[in-house]
Amino acid sequence: MDAAELSRMFKALSDPGRLRLLSLIASHEGGEACVCDLIGPFDVSQxxxxxxxxxxxxxxxxxxxxxxxxxxxxxxPEALAKLSALLQTPAVPAKVSG
Amino acid sequence: MDAAELSRMFKALSDPGRLRLLSLIASHEGGEACVCDLIGPFDVSQxxxxxxxxxxxxxxxxxxxxxxxxxxxxxxPEALAKLSALLQTPAVPAKVSG
DNA sequence: CGGCTGTATCGACAGTCGTCGATACAGAAT
DNA sequence: ATTCTGTATCGACGACTGTCGATACAGCCG
Incomplete structure (x- = not known):
């Protein structure tokens, strides 16, 4: 995982709407949601x-x-766990700087 | 910490250059670096x-x-730890969705 | 003081992003 | 096949972002 791929992940999480989408999906019954479940709660278009x-x-x-x-x-969860681990370390470790 | 503030943090990490800056600072002697230490390793201007x-x-x-x-x-590290904790949970928890 | 170096701000520009309405595609039902 | 509903793509638009050169500010040293 290099800086470019990392930044892509972070960018995906850098929009409030996407964070709420993620939260909505995760908290939905069964851990999954169809698009129709996600359109209602938002003010944006389909x-x-x-x-x-x-x-x-x-x-x-x-x-x-x-x-x-x-x-x-x-x-x-695995994808999020990877990011989580990176942020936990002595702060964005050698893997990124190298 | 609401979705807007979270997204601001993620957005700050969503640029490869900023990730490398962060890494460079963290890995620098004493855990800190002056700007002059950070300009050299990059192709971008001061x-x-x-x-x-x-x-x-x-x-x-x-x-x-x-x-x-x-x-x-x-x-x-505390700021990064907060993000890390959020990503670790069952995936962006109630705090965000509420 | 005046000049020198390190850092920040300003103004401008190209490129990207979030958003929309219109439209195309996928599958189900009649 | 036709029609209906759910989802994705397209094209366009304004807003924001990363980048730069020019310039201003801050602190040191003569």
Whole structure:
């Protein structure tokens, strides 16, 4: 994991809406939510929600799958754990600086 | 810590240059570095480095102090630890969603 | 004081981001 | 097949970001 990939992950988390999406997904029943569950709670349009979900998906911290009509999203704790570990260390360690 | 403040922290970490700055500061002798130590290793100009340092300072994860001619920067592990803790939990917990 | 060095701010510019409405695609039901 | 609903993509727009050169500010040294 280099600085570029790291920064991509952080960038995905740098939008309040995406943080709330992540939270909403994680706290949803069964640990997953379909897009239709995520559109209601937000003031933004459906395309915008879809866009944010795409950003999260491509950055790493969520997975998704189509099941018939609906598309479900869930949080990938491993991806978040990696970031967490990096922040815990003596502060962004040699892996990044090298 | 609400979603807006969280996102500000993440945004500060969402630039590869700032991540490397953070790493450089943390790994520097004594845990702190003056700006002059940070300009050399980068391809960007001094004003740009200064700008990134300001972003980091205002977002939280670094502190700074002028000592005579030089200005020193150091990492604030507590700020990073907060983020780390949030990412560790069942994934961006109730504090954010509420 | 005047000049020198380290750092910050300013103004400008290109590029990216979040957002939207319109539209296309996917699957289910009739 | 047609139609309906859920989701994704497209094209466009304003706002923000990273970057720079020029310049201002701060502190040291003659």
């Amino acid at each position: 395309p915008t929600v879809s866009h944010h979900l795409k950003v999260l998906r491509e950055a790493g911290p969520v997975g998704s799958e189509r099941r018939g009509t609906w598309v479900y999203y869930w949080v990938l | 004003p740009t480095v200064s700008h990134h340092l300001k972003v980091l300072r205002e977002a939280g994860p670094v502190g700074s102090e002028r000592r005579g001619t030089w200005v020193y920067y150091w990492v604030l």
